[in-house]
Amino acid sequence: MEGFYGTPQSHSGSQKHAQVMKGPIQVAFDITNKCNFRCAHCYNNSGENNFVSKELSDDEVLNFIHDIAKLKPFNFCFCGGEPLLRLDVLLKSAKILASHGVIVSLVTNGFLLTENIAANLYKNGVKRVQVSIDGSNPESHEKLRRVPKSFDRAINAVRHFRKAGFKDISVAFCPTKFNYSEIEQVYELCLSLGVKDLRVQPMMPLGRASQNLDFIPSVYEYRKIVSKIMQLRNRSCDKIMIDWGDPVDHLVRFRTITQHCVAYVSILADGSIAVSPYIPLLVGNIRRHSFSDYWEAGLARIWELPMVKKYADPVFSVTSMGKKREGEPHVWFDEPILVDIVENQLI
Template sequence: MIDQYKRSIDYMRISITDRCNLRCTYCMPEDVEKLEHDSILTYEEILRICRSASTLGIRKIKITGGEPLVRKDSVKLMADIKAIPGIEYVTLTTNGVLLEEHVEELARIPLDGVNVSLDTLNPDTFRNITRRDEFLKVWNGLQKIIKSGIPTKINCVPQKGVNEEELMDIAELAVKLPVDVRFIEMMPIGYGKEFEPIKGEDIKSRIKEKYPNIISQKMRRGFGPAEYII
């Protein structure tokens, strides 16, 4: 597909559930109202949409939520999407809580990539951000998915006064482990409006101060435009 700005559109995100097993302070309240099951797409409907999208030139599909892995048989759905003619890449964004128990299934698909949300390496800070005591599950899932060979990214949302002092430790995971680390600026919408963001230029300056020999370049890699520091 070509949009009105002559850009090729080959990527689609699909949210398969509104439910999540964490309650991150900038994202979801404790008392969020859940959609009824009849109000969300069935797997059959999702597959029909994906088949139609593939005929229009969609080649890459990312499965998101909520937390996708809380929905029953979500891994089978990913396998079914990957089997659609024309679909070349299927990836997953997850908070990692249930990741460890699904790694073997995801590797058998084989899934083309996993983005794990991780805002802190401190269990206490993790509990404060997510309002759940699940850091160890996320960390173990991250280690296991890395060992599986599935390309892995860590998504971190920088927050002033919350995880600000850890950002370079999180960035250093890209040096110590075979992962990409991506900092995503807090969006001033919804509950995110209550938090003071840390700007991308600030984070880039900190990284360059710690690693003066890095190269920064704007390029298209993967599913979208970003500035990569290598």
């Protein structure tokens, strides 16, 4: 998701933009926390965390979608959990958003995808998709994903998307100690599948990943990964982009350069509005007030609040993300702090 955060602006420019922005540019919505996998590196404990258990009903999801569609975000991404576990409401939601000119995206492990589902997703307005492939072979992929046959199903998912007409297909790859040397093979695999983007992002020590720290590459191994990515980027004849994502980038940028105008919003499966998925602070819930109400209350300027900076400041690198701090909830393990910006009129 880091690829959608936008570009830095000057403080004065971002203040002006905050005053005229009708709505967010990028919305990430966990349509469910349920998941058919229990991946070793899952940062948000999908399927197991106990504080996102009361998910929005189908009617609540559709009310939210109708509300936010009027604000016309540039891109709306269905995340999870595994979004395909709520296929019916996902299709209805995508159709509504697309009818308002919103680019609709989806991230999936691909296991549940069929030709028919891919065709229905495309027909109902989904245009960007991302499938996770964490190795060049079943052994590597399934050591991380923990589900037999998941490698073949992920490959087939990309093929189903291609057959359905999708042009904007990305693959997410998480390097580990046992698969980092396969990055070039994964790149070649993506080329053969007609993938547009290969997105590589470090393993974040949050959620289940915090229990599998021995999977995380060393500094030396990460340097080898980045070096290989730079080499692959120089192959200009290839019709594929390869990106190295920095999950901490938005935390640094939002609290400094673009604090007066933040165009990215994250909504959890229970309707909570998260400042960032990586800090234990919520600023509202669409069950309490509509998303439009939160936007009017100053959600675009949420990073001006000292409280937000307090929780974000200690997170300055990937290694600092999972540290338990005294007096603070442990991210994706403990109940986060809720401060409602509508009810408290903080901005």
